[in-house]
Amino acid sequence: MTLSFPIIFLLATNLNSKELQDLEEQIPTLTYDINEAEIVLGKVFRKERALFELRKHRLITEEVEPSEASTSASHGRKRVKLDTPALGSSDLDSDTASDGEIQRRLIGSAPVSPTVKVVKLPWFTESVKAGEVLPMDDYLVYEGHKVPKTPVKSAQPLPAEIAAQVMKRAAADAGALSRGSPRATSSQGRRGETYTSHPVRPALLRQTTSEHEIDTQLPPIPDYLHTTYSCQRPTPVHPPNEAFIKELTKIKTARTLVGDHIGVRAYSSAIATIAAYPYSIQTAQEVARLPGCGNKIALLFQEFKDTGQIREAREDESDPKLAVLMLFYNIWGVGETTARDFYNRGWRDLDDIVEYGWDTLNRVQQIGVKYYDEFQLKISRAEVESISATILAHANAIHPGFEMVIVGGYRRGKLESGDVDVVLSHRDEAATQDFVGRIVINLERAGYITHTLSLTTANSERGQVPVSWKGDDKNKKAGAGFDTLDKALVVWQDPVWDKNEEGEPRRNSNPHRRVDIIISPWKTAGCAVLGWTSGTTFQRDLRRYCKKERSLKFDSSGIRSRTDGSWVDFESGPDGSPAPDMLTAERRVFAGLGLVYRPPEERCTG
Structure with a gap:
């Protein structure tokens, strides 16, 4: 029986590749988008570390106050009756409203941001052993409200001088727009700085079309794509969306080089799905509905459709560190971990390896360096x-x-x-x-x-x-077998090979x-x-x-x-x-x- 876990994001920190793969296969509600997660699971034991991991994955939170947490927990354990007189039929559709929506409106409070909990890994493993989802109280490291990325308007009045500047800029922008001209250069600069860290995501659906209408206009998803196993799908060598797949592959390669195992698995699954999709993708909606893709890959497709490329892939290609890591990674006998080790030693090219580290290489790596250029030939x-x-x-x-x-x-x-x-x-x-x-x-x-x-x-x-x-041997070396x-x-x-005119063998x-x-x-x-x-x-x-x-x-x-x-x-x-x-x-x-x-x-x- 599959347990009803919340949506879980798995942290790769302190997990080897074997542990990571086994856990990913066990978690039925796994997501690769931390913004979707209700639970962040990992080998994390201190609140400070939990906050660091959330920041690293660009999820901003505000800690839940103890009193708020206890109140929320007490309400969350009770299921509200839908026929309560506190709600009229005109106020709430009981068939479509979530339990959280009913709770908020019953207690007369404003809607609150969803929360995320950072939970110790043993909560999941012990729940699996027990055959039931255990309470999180003893495993909870941190709980926080997800802070929306869109800035919330402040209820506090602005100082007079700041307000005057804002109004002046707004008036200038409005005048420029009314004349049909673009915004002023200074305004473009300010907005560009904002969007660098928080890019505006393109809308996936047209505002004038319902989701149902859009779905009816899209090609049907083949039956074989309703599985998570790529071994059940036909995947041709030259799929219809090959150009988009090449861009995604560049991002996946970069994730490999920096040791982002979860990212590699996520992009591998998405690439395999899109490669098996038999139609040329026209809209982001087509991507979002495919198994293993979701909104993240859909947004990348929208960017690719609009510009012919993906910014992250271009940045990866121009990153000098990634270029060096790729050089080392292409040496036969060198994996991504060893490539990063070479880089951390200060080496930046093959000559550095030969000059400063030749004696530290094993024989296979030495041969890989010696014939590097020839091994790159197809x-x-x-x-x-x-x-x-x-x-x-x-x-x-x-x-x-x-x-x-x-x-x-x-x-x-x-x-x-x-x-x-x-x-x-x-x-x-x-x-x-x-x-x-x-x-x-x-x-x-x-x-x-x-x-x-x-x-x-x-x-x-x-x-x-x-x-x-002989069963799952936890002490077995990762990758054995x-x-x-x-x-x-x-x-x-x-x-x-050819000989010269005198008959003497050349090299x-x-x-x-x-x-x-x-x-x-x-x-x-x-x-x-x-x-x-x-x-x-x-x-x-x-x-x-x-x-x-x-x-x-x-x-x-x-x-x-x-x-x-x-x-x-x-x-x-x-x-x-x-x-x-x-x-x-x-x-x-x-x-x-x-x-x-x-x-x-x-x-x-x-």
């Missing part, structure tokens, strides 16, 4: 196919019978790829056992692999069975490429192909769907039951016979999970 589909064919030929030279599927962005239909990903499998399970080391050695001797960045044999070490599941197949992440360079001018070789046993090859083909958000939602809807654990090495930990075989036929090929095995996984099969070209969620 790989054509023809070259992807050539590299893959070479890998398959060497695999069959070692042990005939290997089959291969090119996965990653290539299989999703991209014209150019950042790296090459291939899944190798063999119908004889003994052939895939410890094979990854043999294929790497063979390709190294042939001169194709210049460096091995990582070589994993976890699947062979556990006997090529799907990764075990995302992919546990045998694989080699290598640097590739074609050893054949190999072929670019270095990033190549991932994944080895899967045949019985779970469908899971491997599915996991390594799909876009990032598709994969995330697939695992979430399996957990929430099917009580299963999905991994590229196979599927396990979360009930008893047993392996769930969706890939074999009804008689237990193996799948005839890896692509058929992948289709069977979709069917076994109760999902409509989506071809690779429809899994481009980003």
Whole structure:
């Protein structure tokens, strides 16, 4: 049974990525807009810290007085009878009025601003354990009224000299408007300063049209978009709203670089939804009604429609700090946390890393720096196919019978790829056992692999069975189990290059490429192909769907039951016979999970 929690905004402060993801999946009323929240939940234990977090998220509040809080609480625990003589039918429609509206009018007080409560995280986790929403009294850190962003007119008279200045400016503005001319330059300057910190939001609805009339003019939302799981939607590589999605992706990337995990998840969900929307968006109303979007994304669309760009994306692109963080983030082996660490050390370019921190880098990062420019070059589909064919030929030279599927962005239909990903499998399970080391050695001797960045044999070490599941282990390292197949992440360079006229070899001018070789046993090859083909958000939602809807654990090495930990075989036929090929095995996984099969070209969620 789903508990009836208030609308909750989750603070990322002091939460690691695993904790953050688990909590987001557990909170049924989660919002990514703090202005909508009734509860702000997090690892916050002091009022001062709570106030800091609210300010950081640009939510201004005024603390609720103790007497006011007790009065509000006492009224809030009683449900008001709608047939009370204090209210006439002409005063209040009992079918549409909220309980809060009835309460305010019963006690004869003016409407008050909505409140927000900052609550300790254990309130939520202990409520889930208890199976009921617990009282917040023992967990409350701070409660405050939300202060409207629109300035409220003061009831106090202005000093005479200030009033005179205001009236003078108003008269000047009125005169300018009556002549059809723009406001005076000085007035523009003052208003510009105000709007810099509090931009005017465009109205989402025309004043002359009702919400119902607008809804009837908009295209119908497809049934598949009424789900929060992007693995249930067709998402093409080039959606109708690709230009808007590119702007949102720039903002999401900036959020990644600064460590805003909640923002990244919010933008990822919105992007995946809009990418699956089959119509060219015309109005902000279309965006606001889509799952995972809401008013924030709708306002960004309105800005994009009006100006052809989004101011936040432009500011991110021109931010010198973000430019440096992106430079570091693009180094192979460097994530956003390490990129920020490099920046905090005072480094501003690759030369700084080489000069001041080379010895502190691990081997993979050193290779990432060494071949930085080459790794940024895109790989054509023809070259992807050539590299893959070479890998398959060497695999069959070692042990005939290997089959291969090119996965990653290539299989999703991209014209150019950042790296090459291939899944190798063999119908004889003994052939895939410890094979990854043999294929790497063979390709190294042939001169194709210049460096091995990582070589994993976890699947062979556990006997090529799907990764075990023994319940939610809170001590497990975040991200463990995302992919546990045998694989080699290598640097590739074609050893054949031109010679000069004298026949002396010149330096190999072929670019270095990033190549991932994944080895899967045949019985779970469908899971491997599915996991390594799909876009990032598709994969995330697939695992979430399996957990929430099917009580299963999905991994590229196979599927396990979360009930008893047993392996769930969706890939074999009804008689237990193996799948005839890896692509058929992948289709069977979709069917076994109760999902409509989506071809690779429809899994481009980003």
